[in-house]
Amino acid sequence: MKIAAISDIHSNVYALNAVLKDIKTRGVNVTVNLGDILYGPIAPRATYDLLMAHNIVTIRGNQDRQIYEATESDIEQNPTLAFILNDLGHEPLEWMKALPPTHQLTDDVFLCHGTPTSDLIYLLENVETGKPVVRSEKDILSLLGNQKSSVVVCGHTHIPRAVSLASGQLIVNTGSVGLPAYCDDEPIVHAMENYSPHANYVILEKHDSDWSVNTINVAYDYQKATQDASKRGRDDWAYYLSTGRANS
Helix, strand or coil: CEEEEECCCCCCHHHHHHHHHHHHCCCCCEEEECCCCCCCCCCHHHHHHHHHCCCCEECCCHHHHHHHCCCHHHHHHCHHHHHHHHHHCHHHHHHHHHCCCEEECCCCEEEECCCCCCCCCCCCEECCCCCCEECCHHHHHHHHCCCCCCEEEECCCCCCEEEECCCCCEEEECCCCCCCEEEECCCCCEEEECCCCCEEEEEEEEECCEEEEEEEEECCCHHHHHHHHHHCCCHHHHHHHHHCCCCC
16 A cells, blocks of 8 residues: 655645645555645645645644634734635635544554644654654653554654654654744744755555655745745745745
8 A cells, every 4th residue: 555645734735736746656545634734824725726626535733723713813813814714715614624633544554633632742752942852652652542553644743754663653744745844832932844945745655564654855836835925924934935944
């Protein structure tokens, strides 16, 4: 079985288009999307429309919830969120509401955005120092809880990574299609960085009983995305998109 796994598109239709074209050349059996799909100052509705033209197994992320759970106060305080809601219209909101938080793709493969029980917690990384550090095996197993699938595929951190556990499980983060770096203040102030503007996704392929993991870095016209972000007052996003760095 050969799986293309994408995550964290963040309304970047330009990166998504390039990734989907690349996936088409790879002979995959199924493409999966792990959430944080339409939140961003780039092209939410165009991203949704492009996804609807493809057959993709999709779950939701925390920032998908942020869009459809937004209160009037949230919208007033967040111009990016106001832009997203205005750009999307009703249909994409209903689609996101109907998405499951996790999905058991096969007996072997489980999909989640953050962890099996939370779309807000990083499964593989601890950020207490302000930078991502891979968690201890004990901590990862604790966050997996009762999830025993051979392969657990996640997103959320935007950093592609594969970690093997003594339990025999393989944990794979797909990286981010649409946002190669960001800063956040939850749970503490921290930065996630990939150090290039490439769009990331992962190909997983089963060979007998073993799985190979191939992280694909796709070049695309990121300047179009940075221009859209800047036009909507998000120069921070423009910097993330053009450099893959969170800070200069």
